[in-house]
Amino acid sequence: MILTGDKEFYKGIGSIKYEGKESDNPFSFKFYNPEKKVMGKSMAEHFKFAVAYWHSFCGQGGDPFGPGTQQFPWDSSSDPMQRARDKADAAFEFITKMGFEYFCFHDVDLVDEADSLSENEKRLHEIGEYISQKKQDSGVKLLWGTANCFSNPVYMNGAATNPDFNVVARAGAQIKMALDLTISLGGENYVFWGGREGYMSLLNTDMGRELDHMAQFLVMARDYARSRGFKGTFFIEPKPMEPMKHQYDFDAATAIGFLREYGLEKDFKLNIEVNHATLAQHSFEHELTVAANAGMLGSIDANRGDNQNGWDTDQFPVNIYEVTEAMLVFLQAGGLKGGGINFDAKIRRNSIDLEDIFHAHIGGADTFARALLTAEKILTSSKFTSLRNERYASFDNGQGQEFENGSLTLEDLSDIALKSKKPNRISGKQEFFENIINQFI
Ligand code: XUL
Ligand code: CO
Numbered sequence: 001m002i003l004t005g006d007k008e009f010y011k012g013i014g015s016i017k018y019e020g021k022e023s024d025n026p027f028s029f030k031f032y033n034p035e036k037k038v039m040g041k042s043m044a045e046h047f048k049f050a051v052a053y054w055h056s057f058c059g060q061g062g063d064p065f066g067p068g069t070q071q072f073p074w075d076s077s078s079d080p081m082q083r084a085r086d087k088a089d090a091a092f093e094f095i096t097k098m099g100f101e102y103f104c105f106h107d108v109d110l111v112d113e114a115d116s117l118s119e120n121e122k123r124l125h126e127i128g129e130y131i132s133q134k135k136q137d138s139g140v141k142l143l144w145g146t147a148n149c150f151s152n153p154v155y156m157n158g159a160a161t162n163p164d165f166n167v168v169a170r171a172g173a174q175i176k177m178a179l180d181l182t183i184s185l186g187g188e189n190y191v192f193w194g195g196r197e198g199y200m201s202l203l204n205t206d207m208g209r210e211l212d213h214m215a216q217f218l219v220m221a222r223d224y225a226r227s228r229g230f231k232g233t234f235f236i237e238p239k240p241m242e243p244m245k246h247q248y249d250f251d252a253a254t255a256i257g258f259l260r261e262y263g264l265e266k267d268f269k270l271n272i273e274v275n276h277a278t279l280a281q282h283s284f285e286h287e288l289t290v291a292a293n294a295g296m297l298g299s300i301d302a303n304r305g306d307n308q309n310g311w312d313t314d315q316f317p318v319n320i321y322e323v324t325e326a327m328l329v330f331l332q333a334g335g336l337k338g339g340g341i342n343f344d345a346k347i348r349r350n351s352i353d354l355e356d357i358f359h360a361h362i363g364g365a366d367t368f369a370r371a372l373l374t375a376e377k378i379l380t381s382s383k384f385t386s387l388r389n390e391r392y393a394s395f396d397n398g399q400g401q402e403f404e405n406g407s408l409t410l411e412d413l414s415d416i417a418l419k420s421k422k423p424n425r426i427s428g429k430q431e432f433f434e435n436i437i438n439q440f441i
Helices: 043-047 053-058 078-097 117-138 163-182 207-227 252-261 273-281 284-293 320-332 357-383 383-391 398-405 410-419 430-440
Strands: 051-054 100-105 139-148 189-193 231-237 268-273 297-302 341-343
Touching: 043 357, 051 053, 053 078, 053 100, 078 100, 078 117, 078 357, 117 163, 139 163, 163 189, 163 207, 189 207, 189 297, 207 231, 231 252, 231 297, 231 398, 252 268, 252 284, 252 357, 252 410, 268 273, 268 284, 268 430, 273 297, 284 320, 320 357, 320 430, 341 357, 357 383, 357 430, 383 430, 398 410
Parallel strands: 051 100, 051 341, 100 139, 139 189, 189 231, 231 268, 268 297, 297 341
Antiparallel strands: none
8 A cells, every 4th residue: 555645756757567478578686586586475475675765865965076966846945853854754655666575764864964963863753753663554664773873974994893982972962762673663673884993003902992882882782772662683694895994894794703702693693785795895795694603684775886997886676697696595494594685786877767766666676576486496406405415415324424513533534544445526517507596597
C-alpha cells in the first residue's frame, strides 16, 4: 500500500511490481519477485531490502568541486521540523511505492541538528513520533539506526576515540539518543560505522589508548541498549579509509579480531559494504566469507565502487558476475544474521530527476535477484560444490582426517612425508570454476 503525505512527491509513479524480464515498463522489476521462493525462502525474506535515508532523501549530489545539483521539493520549508516531516512523507512514499519493507537512518538524516544537544533531543523525539505513526500506517520497518558522529566539526579528531574526554562524552550523549530513537522505532539492529574513528598521523596518536576507548564505548552502548530492552544485533561496518587516512575498523578480519579481543563478539556482528571491501583491496565475497566463517555475517550495505578510481563512489549495484559470487557465499552461509540488504548507494550528481532513484533501486534489486537465482542454480545443478570439495578430499579420511582432528604431531607429518612419494601436482582449475558462473548467468 502506497503511503503519501499531504502532497504526492513522486507524481506519476505507482507501485513497482514484478513484471518479468520481457516487460518494457522501466518502472517494474524484471527479476526481483518478492514472493518467489529460492532455497526455501522468499526473495523478500532473503534480502529484506532497505532504503538508506541519507543518500535518497538528504544527499543532493554535492562534491568537493561544487554544491548539490538535486533539488528536493521536501526541502522547501524554512521550519526545520516541517522540513523533517515533509522529508519523512517523501521517504515513506518512495519506500512504499518500491514495495520495500525496510529503511535505515542516521539521527541527523531525520531532522537537522540544532545548536544544542537538548534541542536535538527534542527534535528527534518529535520526528520519531511522526515516523512511528508512518511505520504503523505503512507496515514499513526499521532495519537499523545509527548516529552520525562524523559530520559535525566537533568530531574532527574522532568521536569515541577522540583524545579529548569532553568530545567522547558528547558522542555518548548523541549515541544514547540514537539508541533511544532506534529502540522506540522498533529497530531490528543498530550500526556503528567508524566515521572518524581512526587517525590521520600516528605521530600525534596513541593508537592503543584510542582502541581501548573505542571498546569501552561500545561496551557502554551495548549495556545501555540492553538495559532498555533492545534485543537486536549491533553491527560494526568495516572500512579501511575515508574520512580518516587509517580507519580502526579496517576490514572484516580486523573488526572480528577487535571484537574478540574485547569480548564483544556475542552482541556484535558485521555489516559488510561492497565499496568498503574493494577499498581495502579485497573483493566483496572475500569480506562476506571472512564474516561468515566467524559466524558474524550480519548485514550488507549494497553498492559498488568504480574500477578506475580509488574512493567510495557508492554507486548502485549492476555487476551480475560480482554479485553472483557474493550470493554464492550468502546462500552457503544460510543468509544474514539479523540484517538485510541496505542500498547504501547514491545516484550520480547529474541524475537530477526525482524518478532517478526509482531506476537506481529497481536496478539494484534486480541485480541481487538475478544473482541469487544464478547462485541457486550453481549450487543445486552444477558441479561447483563437488568440484571444490574434491580439492580437499584428502582430508576426508585417513591421515588427512587425523590432521584435521588434531591427532597428528609435526613429527607425524614428517614421518608421513618421508615414507611417501613426491606429491602430485593438482590443477586448481580456476578458469573452469569461472566458466561455471558465466554458464548459469
Ligand atoms: C560510509 C557509510 C555509512 C554507514 C553508516 O561510508 O557507509 O553511510 O553505512 O554510517
Ligand atoms: Co555503509
